[in-house]
Amino acid sequence: MSHDKQFTLYSHPTGPNGWKTAFILTELGLSYETIYLDFMTGEHKAPEYTKYNPNGRVPALIDHSNSDFVVWESNAIAIYLVDKYDTDHRVSASSLESRIQQLQWLFFQASGQGPYFGQGVWFRLYHPEKLPSAIERYQKEVVRVLSVLESVLSQQEWLVEGKCTVADLSFITWNNSIATVIMKGYESFDLENDFPAVHAWHKRLLSRDAVIQVLDVQEREAQKHPLLHKLLHGEV
Known part of the structure; x- marks a missing residue:
């Protein structure tokens, strides 16, 4: 089967992890087609998708130029893409020691930021009961991660x-x-004042051409789904 794009990316209009992959693909100038799965109808748990990702979550990436090689877990995808396609180290570390440092931060993101921030969103928005103690726990973990x-x-x-x-x-x-979801109502949290270096770093990242391009696509996709668009902008 022929493909117009080198990669197929399975993602979600607002779920965070697929967009991480899109940033890297765009930074590296790699062509890809995105298939957005409908979580409400369970497309991410259907056999048509779990044959690629048995965990039934996004993202999953298929590299059609490499015998349809499939990778899932966003940070494993990141390592695959830079190891195979970033030979001049545009967005990846070059020395062995720096590559290990890069890996340590990817582990920290996957084990620290992702789960704690994700649970923060869950207990703020989706949990059937309002549990202030759970919300507070994950908000405090957000502060801890930001402090690191x-x-x-x-x-x-x-x-x-x-x-x-x-x-x-x-x-x-x-x-x-x-600011839009997790830390709403948490004391007087202010990212710019409380964590100025993180705030400046985040602004530098948001100013990158590839990131701007991808976030524009996310905004357009979210607009097709009013509830998801409200979620993206913290309006729920």
């Missing part, structure tokens, strides 16, 4: 090797949800 980032970014502009890498790019989408 602040301690490093107050000393340097980027996480690894003095430049933007996939390590930095991996944090964008969840950080976008801090």
Whole structure:
């Protein structure tokens, strides 16, 4: 079967992790087609998709130029893309030591930022009961994660090797949800004042051409789904 684009990306209009992959593909100038799964109808749990990702979550990426090789888990996808296609290290570390540092931040994002921020969203918006203690727990974890980032970014502009890498790019989408969703009602939280280095870093990331391009696509996709668009902008 022939494909017009090199990659097929399975994603969701507002779910954060597929957009992380889109940032990297766009930064590297790689062509891809995105298929947005409808979570409300269970497309992400259907056999047509779980044959690619048995975990039934997004993203999954198919590389048609590499015998339809399939990768799932967003940070595994990030490593695959830069190891195979970023040979001049545009958005990846070059030395062994820096690559390990890059990997450590990807692990931190996947084990720290993603789960805690994700649970923060869940208990703020979706849990059938309002549990203030659970909301507070995950809001405090958000503060802890941001404190770790602040301690490093107050000393340097980027996480690894003095430049933007996939390590930095991996944090964008969840950080976008801090003010609009997760931290609503948490004392007097103010990202710019409380974590100025993180705020400046996030602004640098949002100013990148590839990130602007991808977030414009996300906005257009979200507009097709009024409820998802409200969620994206913290209006629910």
